[in-house]
Structures are given as structure tokens and as C-alpha cells.
Amino acid sequence: MKAMMLLGYAVMSLPLFSVQAVRAATQSPRPVVEPGFVRPSMAGMDMTAGYLTITNSTRAVLRLTGVSSPVAAKIEIHDSRLENGIVRMREVDSFEIPAGDAVKFEPKSRHLMIMGLKKELKVGDTIEVDLHFDKTVVKTELPVKD
Numbered sequence: 001m002k003a004m005m006l007l008g009y010a011v012m013s014l015p016l017f018s019v020q021a022v023r024a025a026t027q028s029p030r031p032v033v034e035p036g037f038v039r040p041s042m043a044g045m046d047m048t049a050g051y052l053t054i055t056n057s058t059r060a061v062l063r064l065t066g067v068s069s070p071v072a073a074k075i076e077i078h079d080s081r082l083e084n085g086i087v088r089m090r091e092v093d094s095f096e097i098p099a100g101d102a103v104k105f106e107p108k109s110r111h112l113m114i115m116g117l118k119k120e121l122k123v124g125d126t127i128e129v130d131l132h133f134d135k136t137v138v139k140t141e142l143p144v145k146d
């Protein structure tokens with residue numbers, strides 16, 4: 001009888017813990033940026049692509065309004081689509097991430113188009129990238145990988 005009551009208590013208290021965990025996660029005031037990588041620059045080319053993951057653990061829609069880096073003249077947010085067998089890229093002005101959602105920038109999909117590189121990027125280098133959101137800027141570092 002005593003064992004049954006203890007078991008009942010343990011089961012009852014579990015939901016409380018998980019509610020608290022969810023609350024802590026949704027109250028995180030800043031977007032979380034998980035670094036991916038950038039491709040090395042090709043010989044004679046001053047552009048490359050970058051990849052990362054942005055998690056919106058806030059309770060509001062998060063808007064990525066721009067991306068910049070000290071090593072590039074310009075970074076655009078690009079979407080890639082397969083149209084009639086050809087991969088086409090198009091620029092996206094700003095990018096909305098719903099509350100609680102995550103967005104992945106990855107090869108053959110959404111990417112950062114890094115243009116006007118001020119130096120050659122080689123495997124092993126790291127570049128600083130600043131992500132500009134509506135109310136905050138998140139700095140991240142992306143390693144250069146093949």
C-alpha cells in the first residue's frame with residue numbers, strides 16, 4: 001500500500017518537471033545560432049556559401065533581417081530550388097522563424113551567399129559572421145570546411 005502511494009506520487013510529479021523545463025526553454029531571450037561551416041573560396045572567386053542553424057526558443061516570431069562579416073563586402077540570404085533540373089538561387093530579403101521553430105541553412109537548400117571576400121578562405125580558417133535580428137545581433141564563428 002505504501003509502495004503504491006509512492007509510485008503514485010512519482011508519476012504525478014513528472015509532468016511538473018517537464019512543464020518547468022519547457023517554460024525555461026521558451027523564456028530564453030535570444031535566438032540560438034549553431035555554427036555550421038563555410039566552403040573554402042575557389043581560385044579566382046571572391047564568393048562562397050555558409051551554413052548554420054538558427055533556433056527560435058523565444059515566444060515571438062524571430063526575423064533575420066541581415067547578415068554581415070568583417071571578411072566580406074556583402075552577405076545575402078539565399079534559397080535554392082530545383083526548377084526543371086536546374087538549381088536556381090534567389091535572394092530572400094528577410095527571414096521569419098516562428099516561435100519554437102528552428103531553421104537549417106544547409107547544402108542544396110537555404111544558404112548564406114558570402115560575396116566580396118576580402119581574403120582567400122582556406123580549410124582550417126574561421127570567419128566571424130554577425131546575424132542581425134529585429135532586436136538583437138548574434139555573433140557566431142564558422143569554420144572553413146570542404
Ligand SMILES: [Cu+2]
Binds near residue numbers: 078089111112113
Ligand atoms: Cu546563393
